[in-house]
Amino acid sequence: MKVTKSAAAQPPRTEASSPGKVKPPPKKTPRRLPRAERQERVLAKAAEYFSEHGLDAQTRAIADACGVSQRLLYSLFDSKAALIEEVYNREIAGLFKAMWFVTLKDRSVALEDRLNTFYRDYYETLLTRRWLRLFLFSSLAGLRMAPTYTNAIVTHALEIVVAEAAHDAGRAVPTDKAQVTEIGWLLHGAVSHLAIRRRIYANDSATPPEAVIAMNVRAFLASIPAILPEIESSK
Structure with a gap:
């Protein structure tokens, strides 16, 4: 039998040189999250x-x-x-720390220190850009997020702040609940607006927020004797 030149030039096939099909690795099934x-x-x-x-x-x-x-x-x-x-x-109510109510009432700590600690933490933890935008957008959409949060949480905090300020200054707490809330908003609103200016309006300032908060706290406490009535002496 005559062997052609092309056939002779080809190396003999062996089992090792034969092309084999490589099986792809089995696909991993993605873990289903709870x-x-x-x-x-x-x-x-x-x-x-x-x-x-x-x-x-x-x-x-x-x-x-x-x-x-x-x-x-x-x-x-x-x-x-x-x-x-x-x-x-x-994102709104869940970020408020119930412990804040307790620390605001702790009279073993000076009131000015308590208010500074509370509002610095409130500013950093809760009054974030995302929180403020959600809060404002919900109001623009006519939803009840802001009133619900204010009535359920903020009003109670304001009542504590005013009661502690009255005790510290030796003054009486007004019997009108609405008036008490408005007095509390003098400080709470100042801190909230500070966050809006810094985080929504992008109104940068060289003055650190904690320094502004401290100024607002001092101004609020200084105004209490002029705002709250004197305690009536019992005869």
Whole structure:
């Protein structure tokens, strides 16, 4: 049998040199997150989206921003209203520390120190850019976030502040609850507006916020004797 030149030039095939099919590695099935963890992730992204774009967005846009399908969004939250309510609980009311009520009443610490500590912490922890934008957007959308938060939490804090200021100055607390609240807002509103100026208006200043808070606290305490009535002496 005659062997052609081309055939002779080819090396003999061996089992090692034969091309073999390499099996691809098995695909890993993504771990399914627990429902609570998925809700937390969606809530965090939804809060960020709402704070930047407002609360009147369509659910499809919200789902896209959260990186989930619209169907999954509705499986985690019954409605857009339910999602917004959870955002309020987590991002608005949830950041307030109940311990603040306790420390404000601790008379073993000087009142000026208590107020400075509370409002510095309140400014840094709660009055963030995201919190303020959510709070303002909810009001513009006609939602009840701001009144609910104010009535449930802020009013109680203001009553404590005024009661402690009255005790410290030897003055009486007005019987009119609305008046007490307005007196408390003199200080609380000043700190809140400081946060709005710095974090919403981007009104930078060389004066550190804690120094501004300290000035507001001193001014508030100095005004108390002129604002609150004297304690009536019992005869």
